[in-house]
Amino acid sequence: MKYLITGTAGFIGFHLAKKLLDRGDTVVGFDNINDYYDVNLKYGRLEESGIAREKIIDHALVQSERYEHYSFVKADLSEKAFMMELFQKERFDVVVNLAAQAGVRYSLINPDAYVEANITGFLNILEACRAFPVKHLVYASSSSVYGANTKMPFSTSDNVDHPLSLYAASKKSNELMAHTYSHLFGIPATGLRFFTVYGPWGRPDMALFLFIEAMKKGEPIQVFNHGKMKRDFTYVGDIVEGIVRVADRPPKGNSAWQGDSPDPGSSYAPYKVYNIGNSSPVELMDYIGALEKALGIEAEKNMLPLQPGDVPATYADVTDLMRDTGYKPDTPVDEGVSKFVEWYKAHYSK
Template sequence: MTNASPRRILLTGAAGFVGFHVTEALLAQGVQVLGIDNMTPYYDPALKQARLDRLTPRNGFSFEPIDIADYDALQASFAAYKPDAVIHLAAQAGVRYSLDNPRAYAHSNLDGFLSVLEACRHNPVSHLIYASSSSVYGANAKVPFSEHDGADHPVSLYAATKRANELMAHSYAHLYGIPVTGLRFFTVYGPWGRPDMAYFKFTKAILEGRPIDVYAEAEMSRDFTYVDDVSEAIVRLAALPPASDPNFDAASPDPASAAAPYRVYNIGNHTPVRLDRFISVIEQACGKQAIKRHLPMQPGDVQATYADVRDLAARADFSPDTPIEEGIARFVAWYREFYGVAG
């Protein structure tokens, strides 16, 4: 196993929220990045284009508009670019959208991920890092969520596709020796974020004086993770491809380990925050009070998320720690500037 940082990375989802920030972090370190994105209109494509417009002039960045489920096009990019490593962040996101549009998740998250795995198989890379989700923990009630616990009871199709990604990744690591790392993201937020996320909707509505829909406010808590912390974790882990665990016990398997070069890590702030407090922090940053419309918990939602990040800290010597007061203030400042909303 080498700890050398890859210098040529193919990154899918480059115009997406996390992909944009990770690309910026990599370019700042002098890494060459080929960005892949199909600019899907799941949310405002103009925001994706604005992110891409910031990346395009940067030295070391190139872009190809490809749907990852189009294997021939993706394979051609791999063959021409010859990446050292791959960071796969493209996906159909969103829990509630998966209730109405399940086939979009099969297309992007299953067919698309299979294309990435096959491209890595036929164009060997030193490391494949891919985005999973805290949603894989599903019906688990034991907190904090640990990679050493099972994650086999998803409560949404989105979560099921992300868990399927982990299983698919393990099979390719086992069969073809591809070093693969899965990252279970916990409610990522920050500037340039996704408009379908609650904090974005809340900020927009509060600043416009409109009501916000609040689902099970007193019951819900989330491990809100600032996007720069996520980028830092990814950049560090990119230089740390996993190896086979010599202590793996097939008679009593640990879900966090493997005989294959395969690992999963939680990427979370390990400090769950109740939804009512989170809204209060947004109100403070906006300088306005929210008009709340209280609603019950929605199908596919989980009551609380809480990350155990000890494995991440041990491996990467880093764990996310940006307080929500700081992260939300940065987001609201970005929102005001980007959308021209007076302070």
């Protein structure tokens, strides 16, 4: 199969490209390598995949020096004409759209970035899939779409009309847009709601990275909602396994779907939404404890109130994922945090 993976300089995209390449698929990676966080980490991921930094030129495919069937192009999803040219030339079987402007808190500061990347950029992906049909479009949604919902665990059959950040609203918009194109043009589309992903090569704006950086400097870590937070922390390897399993089975439409009692997670159209989470929420203080154990350092803690746009708990119902793919994420937090710390020490010792 020939895959386009957008966001391959990013955390999940990097790991997904490697897994697909290791099993023999052909991958074209795509990323704009923006400076939302340290670009050296993004280039480091690419170099780990055999994409030499000095060879990267805008809009030109670069061949990997490590993988025969991997090439990468630096471009932006907002560049519709280039997207169309790329799709016309490469004729992808499957598209996995992981490129997005990430981060709940940053959406309070720079909302325009979310509209350009997550709305306009996603529209261009849909238009390209319409013009040059693919077997399956898989795209990243987010657990943040559950917003003000308090019924646990979060189910894809739940209504998600009360987002608490523009980031969450943009991800909900992606799901609505994908359904429209599935209905109108028959594009098989699957949205994946990821739950608090962590692990090696993770983003430096995420809690685990921020915590370890502060702890190694002897500085206090910021603990929001006074530590009364629960997250469905999900190891990146589990996320990637879930993506691959879902990508291998395009939705065909739910014959039992009814308009008088509509299931938000499926459709008569070839459209589906899944949660991918560990389905075992962990207290934030236990997560910090796992990091303290792995580092051998006790953290000084600065207790703070809940931040705007944040939610106190997430918890994934993965019943649909288990039923349809036979898979459930299960890496324990202690194990996943230990792997992150091992990578962090090795990477930054260089």
